[in-house]
Amino acid sequence: MDTGSQEIRTGEIVGGRYELAEPIGKGGMAQVWRARDPTEERDVAVKFLRPDAEDLSRLDTRERLEELDMLRARFRREATLLGRLDHPGIPELYGHGSHQGMPYFAMRLVSGSTLHRFLSRHAPLPLTVASAVAAQVADALVCAHTLPVVHRDLKPQNIMISEEGPTVLIDFGIAKPLSNGVTQYTRHGSTLGSRGYQAPEQILEKEPTARTDIYSFGCVCYELFTGRPPFVTDETKGLIEQHLRDDPLPPGLYAAGIPEALDSLILRMLAKDPERRPAIGEVLDSLHPLTPRPEDPEPRPTPHPDPTAPFRLPQIAPAERRPRVSVSTTPGRDGEWLDARSVERVCEEAECELVRGSPDAAARHLTELADRARAEWGSRRPLVRRVWELAAEGLRLSGDCGGAARLYQGIADDLIRGEEPQERADRMMLRLRVAECRLAFGEIEAAIGTVEDAGRVAAGLPTPLAGEVEDVRREVDLDITERLAGPDAAHV
Template identity: 75%
Template sequence: MGEVVGGRYELTESIGKGGMAQVWRARDLVISRDVAVKFLRSDFVNLQQLDTRERLAEHDVLRARFRREATLLRRLDHHGIPELYDQGSHQGMPYLVMRLVTGVTLHKFLAQYAPLPLTVAVAVAVQVADAMACAHTLPVVHRDLKPQNVMISDEGVIALLDFGIAKPLGIDVTQYTRHGSTLGSRGYQAPEQILEKEPTTRTDIYSFGCVCYELFAGRPPFVMDETRGLVEQHLKVDPLPPGLYAAGVPEELDDLMLRMLAKDPEQRPTVDEVLDVLSPLGPHPGDPEPQPRLRPDPTAPLRQPRDSPVERQSQAPAFPTAPDPYTDADGEWLNAHALEVLCAAAEREIHEGDPDDAVRHLAGLADRARAEWGSRRPLVRRIWELAAEGLRLAGDCGGAARFYQGIADDLIRGDGPQERADRAVLRLRVAECRLAFGEIEAAIGVVEVAGHVAAGLPMSLASQVEKVRREVDTDIAERLADPGAAQG
């Protein structure tokens, strides 16, 4: 203690130590605030079991993964994910400086208060899911969701910690895991993690399902018994509904938990679908404090007015609200001419292959345009199409998929040849975007259906569908040919 790191961070106490890292509370001497400083451990126990050459190689992997954690934290902008302030190296060991979250882990909270009242359990689950939604939109898979990596701050705000083994999804992502080295924590690993298969955002859903099961049932979905170990149960045994272990669990939560814990990733819901079920069951602004009182109280942020810092952020990309140039003189309604000019600017950005401000402004205005002008106005569809295409080219797969799906579901009228071709192309684009989330089997199904649609279309329309279908099919083939990207 008392050691100064990077010329400004004075270490005051060790507050956490895991397998690969150690976290210290520190005082930022420059701006007088407490921060968390995370060091990569040089005494990582697994390294001691390797020979010298393997130890050096593994240490390089750990350093690379540590650097990747810093990169991810810079991109993850959510109140439930501690932001990165600084990084560097001290005495040869890399470190990260992050926002300090004071409170208790969910693991300790459950040990003290379980079984939890339903609204308290939902309040925790909703806040964790909201942070997950931010990560999944990039898309990034956390890969180590467990109660020890969830912190409840003194104010009741949930923080999702430790992105040390998190991984961005994509075929060009560097692999940082040896074959035979299974990532995740025992009792919370999805079947595909145990089997060393490719992780997707649905992998996090399984781990989160295990956490939620503890929240609602007061116990894990599987426990050791005399006949079957935990691994075998996670691979082969279907869990019982949590309502069998705890009174007052609604049927919709029983159903949600079983879907989240499905062995097949494709059968699990997305994080947005999870939030759709959980949110109505949680506390609302103005609700009374739970009795008996909890310290900390995870319902507090959700019981505050809607302008409180904790709001659901997963419904739409966090783009700027409409600036004055795109509204009328009173700032009350959108200005159609200004939006047409913005569309032209977005088209130029897309044509030049560099989607930027115009595309982001359009994406931020798309929902408002549809609400004000309805779904039949051609300008609304043009805005949505440009937003979708621009976000796809910019790499925002989650945002692009939402717009493509919205066009296919709500902005296309009729069922003539042109409409069928348009829907096929849009659904192919959705599948292409979802590939970034590892949803390969679903994309294969969409490609097959698009082929059948194209076969029944006039040649000019069929060629439009076939062009996109071949692009997505090629993307699928590349991902299937690169299974090594599964671990990283």
């Protein structure tokens, strides 16, 4: 039986669990349904592999079977990737299987508006609104690129702004792990990606890298901040020719108020040479200062959905990502406030684990509690910083560089206030830890810049604090030296 030969109907039970409610999306290879999961009392999205029979009918029998095999393999890979990508800005996988001969997987349902529809209603966007969307997408890409996975189809249609405001990167249908030896699921002569957002190397059918996503994201950012794409078809040139050969005009020519640094960043993201594009960590670092701060007023006019809400109101987060752990191991049941004494006990246990050099249950527990503690207690309570620091150290020592970098950056940006010598030293050491974590996915030049900054900061600090910064600086500098001396140095 060919995939896609069965009709799917409302009310069917998939996998003995998901009751189909209504179709909510369809493409050439898949159809997505809204379904109800009574076990967890939530709505979910169920995606079925249903290749377009009309497209396949143009192929001969052998080619058609090969295409079906490739689509099935790609579909399985998408489910596998969602199971590995753990980030609130990426839908998580709930389950997978086969229904009436059709592969399916269930994932978090994101209700809201695509960025494409959002821009059609609200463009041009205020700077803070555009920055809020861009920073959330960049944060999700940091997670993907750390795995490392390249999305390969970044465009406004694949970015959702949920009803509550968080922005989510969706549709990893053509995403590809960048590990050596990964099977290719692409026919020769087929160009993956979407017209108007493809990097030059995609158009030329060259091997994608993480910098391929940076180009596509640059196209999205250009549109976010200016209300128009970097290139449009005209009487003399088509889109493909412009993406291959032309440099876009600076975004600031189309929209007032774009900072010069942002103007330069977006143009670098759109460089034809992938090596000239910034890494996603640098993009996120550049966007973050432009986003709203906690308790800032809502933008005027206020869009719906409002992507600034997660920054202005940190308690807003996708419900499915809030910690769900047993009462016996968590300080505070779901729906109850955290108990400070219980959290302090977990911190003490985590400190013992870190002294032994083997982060375990307590350190993992603090990772689950970090965002919740920040939302309930705010940024000024010392216990919140202690939770974040221990959680970050646990993730770093466990090898989760992306998760650790996010927490270190959050401490530096939101939990340390003031410019006294101690605060300056702490902030610099956190920046060094962020740089160290991002070395894991190739950001050597950015790390070198941070090490140089650390030397200058240390020179202006009292001797004891300067020594603390120097200790971390030398540690990161040694890591950089070892990586540059390694077999992959020539590819940096």
